[in-house]
Amino acid sequence: MPDLVLGLDGGNSKTDVVLADSTGRVLARRRGPGTRSHVDGIATMVDGLAVLVDEVRAGAGIAPSQPVAVGAFYIANLDLPEAEREAQQAIAARGLASRVVVGNDTVAVLHAGAPDGWGVAVVSGAGINAIGVDPAGTVARFLALGEATGDWGGGWAVSVSGIGAAVRAGDGRGAATLLGDRLAKHFDRTSVEQVAIDVADGTIRQHDVITAAPVVFRAAVDGDDVAAAIVHRLGDEVVEFVRAAVNRLGLNDIDVPVVLGGGTLQHGPTLLLDHITAQLAHQVPRALPRVLDVPPVAGALLSALATAGAGHDVLARARAALTARDAGT
Numbered sequence: 001m002p003d004l005v006l007g008l009d010g011g012n013s014k015t016d017v018v019l020a021d022s023t024g025r026v027l028a029r030r031r032g033p034g035t036r037s038h039v040d041g042i043a044t045m046v047d048g049l050a051v052l053v054d055e056v057r058a059g060a061g062i063a064p065s066q067p068v069a070v071g072a073f074y075i076a077n078l079d080l081p082e083a084e085r086e087a088q089q090a091i092a093a094r095g096l097a098s099r100v101v102v103g104n105d106t107v108a109v110l111h112a113g114a115p116d117g118w119g120v121a122v123v124s125g126a127g128i129n130a131i132g133v134d135p136a137g138t139v140a141r142f143l144a145l146g147e148a149t150g151d152w153g154g155g156w157a158v159s160v161s162g163i164g165a166a167v168r169a170g171d172g173r174g175a176a177t178l179l180g181d182r183l184a185k186h187f188d189r190t191s192v193e194q195v196a197i198d199v200a201d202g203t204i205r206q207h208d209v210i211t212a213a214p215v216v217f218r219a220a221v222d223g224d225d226v227a228a229a230i231v232h233r234l235g236d237e238v239v240e241f242v243r244a245a246v247n248r249l250g251l252n253d254i255d256v257p258v259v260l261g262g263g264t265l266q267h268g269p270t271l272l273l274d275h276i277t278a279q280l281a282h283q284v285p286r287a288l289p290r291v292l293d294v295p296p297v298a299g300a301l302l303s304a305l306a307t308a309g310a311g312h313d314v315l316a317r318a319r320a321a322l323t324a325r326d327a328g329t
Contacts, residue, residue: 003069004062005308006097007301008049009108010035010075011262012126013155013207015049016297019056022069022308024317028060029297034126034207037087038077046090049073053096071097072304074108074296076125079144101307104141105296106131112299112319113259113292120245120287122238123296125262126210128153132245140248142241153237155264159212161230162219163199166192169226177226178219186215217269228271234264235275243284254286261292298322 002021009016013034019027032052037045053071057064073091078084088102106129110121118137122130128151132140143149166183168174170193180192187195187204198204219227242258245251258280260266260273273291280287301322302315310318 003308004066005301005304006053006056006068006071007108007297007299007304008052008071008073008075009105009295009297009300010045010049010073011105011296012036012076013210013263015052016295017049017052017056018297018301018322019060019062019068020301020305020318020321022305022310022314024305024310024314024321026301026318026321027062028056030056030059035075035077037075037083042083042086042090045075046087046094049091050094050096067095068097070099070101070304070308072101072108072300072307074103074105074300074303076105076123076127076129078102078104079129079141099307101303104129104131106141108296108299108303109259109261109292110299111303112294112296113261113290114257116257119257119259120242121259121261122241122265123262124154124234124238124260124264124268126155126207127151128157128237128241128262130241130245132249132251134249134251138249140245142244151237153234153264154262155210155213156206158216158230158234158264159209160199161233162212162216162227163192163196163209165226165230167196175226178222178224179216179227182215182219183212186212213264214267217272220271221269231269231272232275234268235272235279238265238276239279239283242280242287242289246284246287252284252286256284256287258284258287258289259292260289261296266292294319294323 007018015032018029092100106123118133118135120132129144166180169177184192189195216227220231
């Protein structure tokens with residue numbers, strides 16, 4: 001009987017888990033709430049992961065007595081080595097898999113989009129982060145702790161910047177924009193000023209604020225200069241991560257795979273992706289950008305399979321299965 005392997009991708013807004021066997025056959029997939037270890041603590045986060053793992057096992061009809069041989073858990077907000085170690089110990093102690101691999105969610109995106117396991121991955125979901133790995137395995141990471149570490153990007157930053165720009169337009173500090181009426185309608189408020197008040201006092205919760213990013217993207221596509229500037233800023237931040245990782249790893253003189261993952265990149269407008277491509281061509285000419293065409297959890301599953309000793313044919317089978325599922329075929 002083939003062994004069981006499990007891949008989990010935990011983001012700020014959602015967590016995906018996939019159970020497969022060691023032949024690359026996907027058995028079940030589940031989605032749950034985001035991982036918030038920086039707010040809730042590692043123990044509470046792992047409790048939530050255990051529930052998801054139980055659900056995906058039940059969905060596949062796996063008996064409680066049958067162990068998972070390898071589990072790869074790639075989780076947002078594990079930005080420091082000590083956080084990774086604590087999460088690894090807690091997950092292992094819960095017995096979620098016989099062998100546990102734990103890392104930041106950027107690693108899942110890299111594994112999913114860079115077939116040789118090295119390159120640069122930028123993840124722009126609720127927030128933004130990146131990782132670089134050279135062909136020898138040397139890693140370049142970023143703290144990515146928010147404003148305190150100079151970060152800007154992801155759905156939260158795009159949404160809040162759009163709201164702020166609309167308020168500035170209304171009170172005369174900023175240029176006119178389509179965003180005021182569109183954001184008020186999106187949040188079912190009478191004005192964007194009321195949106196801003198409700199965001200500031202928590203009436204509109206953080207995970208709901210993030211849903212405004214597509215509103216900003218659509219306004220940019222419709223020709224709104226203010227929204228376009230926000231989209232271009234996001235693109236510039238992505239390029240800065242890539243440039244920094246390539247420079248730190250000394251990869252300027254070779255072709256470097258660059259994987260773009262996370263909701264605001266995988267589902268972003270052509271305007272954003274064209275800007276990133278153009279800026280990379282100018283600043284990092286050997287970069288080979290690609291938008292991830294599978295859910296990031298595919299990278300976690302591929303990592304688990306590789307750790308279990310799977311060959312290239314098995315990895316390709318598993319990746320193809322998740323590509324088909326993500327496309328709805």
